[in-house]
Structure formats: C-alpha cells, structure tokens
Amino acid sequence: MKNEELEVSVSQKHGDKQKAFNYVDMIKCLIEEKKLDEPELIGDFSDSERSSISSMISHINQEVSDFYAEEDDEET
Numbered sequence: 366m367k368n369e370e371l372e373v374s375v376s377q378k379h380g381d382k383q384k385a386f387n388y389v390d391m392i393k394c395l396i397e398e399k400k401l402d403e404p405e406l407i408g409d410f411s412d413s414e415r416s417s418i419s420s421m422i423s424h425i426n427q428e429v430s431d432f433y434a435e436e437d438d439e440e441t
Contacts, residue, residue, distance in 0.1 A: 367408030378405075399433055400426045 367373050375386035377394075384390075395401065401422050406415055 367406075367410055373408075395425075395429055399429055 366376070376383045377386050377390060379390070379394075391401070403422060404418055406418065410418075
C-alpha cells in the first residue's frame, strides 16, 4: 500500500487475514505454495513501479519453479 505521503507499507494475506510482511513467512509460503501470488497494489503507484514489482514477483516465481524442476530431475 502506498499512502498520500508516498510511504509504502507491505502486508501479506494468509487465508482471510492480513498481517505485517515478514520474510520468514514469505519463504514458508514459497516452500508450501512454490510461488508468490501477484501483489495487490493499493494506492498511487506509477506504471514503472507496478511493472518493477510485477517483474520482481515473476523473477522470484521463475527461480522457485526452476529450483523445484531441478530437484524433481535429480529424484528421477
């Protein structure tokens, strides 16, 4: 979320609940879900900010996907 003072705050959704962002929880989600969902951007984000955030999530998801694909290849 970006407020009127241009301050960005990050929260994460787990089920129906919103809570403050935590890197450990993000890693747990990556392990369990093997991906991050596209973020919900609330506030006045520029097109370049939106693109940058979306790109970051895509890169993370690609790396996680590649990691699990390699892990599966090693098991076979």
